[in-house]
Amino acid sequence: MKSLPSTWPPPFEARFETYSAFNETATGALEGSMSWPRINQSAAFVVHPSLLSLDEVRAIRGALPESLPFEQHEDSVDGYAAHELWVWNDGEYTTQRRAGPDPGGDGHKQQMAARAALRPLLSTLMTERLAPLVTARYGRGVCGAAGCVACSSLIRRYLPSERRVHPQHFDLEALATVVVSLSLTEDEYEGGLFVHTGGQARPQMLDLHRGGDAVVHAGDLLHGVRVNSGSRWSWVTWFGNDGEGEGDAARQPQRRPRDERATLDARERNWLKKVYADSRRRDEL
Ligand SMILES: O=C(O)CCC(=O)C(=O)O
Numbered sequence: 224m225k226s227l228p229s230t231w232p233p234p235f236e237a238r239f240e241t242y243s244a245f246n247e248t249a250t251g252a253l254e255g256s257m258s259w260p261r262i263n264q265s266a267a268f269v270v271h272p273s274l275l276s277l278d279e280v281r282a283i284r285g286a287l288p289e290s291l292p293f294e295q296h297e298d299s300v301d302g303y304a305a306h307e308l309w310v311w312n313d314g315e316y317t318t319q320r321r322a323g324p325d326p327g328g329d330g331h332k333q334q335m336a337a338r339a340a341l342r343p344l345l346s347t348l349m350t351e352r353l354a355p356l357v358t359a360r361y362g363r364g365v366c367g368a369a370g371c372v373a374c375s376s377l378i379r380r381y382l383p384s385e386r387r388v389h390p391q392h393f394d395l396e397a398l399a400t401v402v403v404s405l406s407l408t409e410d411e412y413e414g415g416l417f418v419h420t421g422g423q424a425r426p427q428m429l430d431l432h433r434g435g436d437a438v439v440h441a442g443d444l445l446h447g448v449r450v451n452s453g454s455r456w457s458w459v460t461w462f463g464n465d466g467e468g469e470g471d472a473a474r475q476p477q478r479r480p481r482d483e484r485a486t487l488d489a490r491e492r493n494w495l496k497k498v499y500a501d502s503r504r505r506d507e508l
């Protein structure tokens with residue numbers, strides 16, 4: 224029998240470098256790239272420290288007491304109860320993603336109150352901070368002239384008694400995803416979001432422990448969540464294109480053409496500078 228080469232599994236590591244679109248502002252956005260061993264394939268992501276301020280995170284978490292029953296429909300990745308709270312679906316405010324077990328008591332009322340409280344907050348952040356970031360990264364060739372649009376947005380929680388993992392998957396529903404950490408303190412949980420190339424490679428954990436830290440990636444990134452201890456809260460938004468000019472196919476997931484990098488125009492560059500100057504100022508407060 225042929226034996227495996229002694230270098231198997233192949234060495235594998237995520238590569239991190241300063242994200243070039245943000246070099247000038249030197250705010251520490253990092254581009255990571257996962258290269259599949261032996262095949263010429265890679266997937267990139269950008270980690271943005273403090274995309275939201277801690278005050279913004281506190282405002283979101285303030286609407287989410289631990290006693291709030293989350294939605295328990297089957298998760299699309301592993302079929303177990305999802306423990307999600309959907310706030311946006313198909314580009315619109317939603318009251319529920321899918322039917323699931325009745326939360327009992329006044330559970331629905333509590334969920335509706337939480338969504339109503341989150342709606343203005345998340346909506347402003349999605350349009351003013353998240354969507355332009357996605358459009359700047361993937362470009363108008365992919366996002367459409369009007370820019371990428373938030374299609375789905377939900378809060379996830381990983382409580383010790385509920386869910387510890389979200390198995391690795393691609394976000395096939397999304398052109399691009401933004402995940403924002405909703406931690407109130409940096410030691411609220413251990414473990415977290417990992418990126419992977421599957422097989423025998425070792426997953427790479429991303430450090431998103433500070434509330435407001437965010438990662439932006441396209442649908443082609445293999446990723447998942449494993450919480451080793453504590454409670455983790457995250458805000459997940461899936462983006463599609465602008466929905467213009469493609470009839471019913473609009474807003475369907477689209478693969479980012481490989482190696483495409485958005486070329487930022489002066490207006491977008493200025494906007495990014497401002498986002499980063501603001502986030503630096505927030506850090507200094
Ligand atoms: O909770 C997270 O950080 C990510 C969850 C995720 O990958 C997803 O909702 O698609």
Ligand SMILES: [Fe+2]
Pocket residue numbers: 392393394400446
């Ligand atoms: Fe995902």
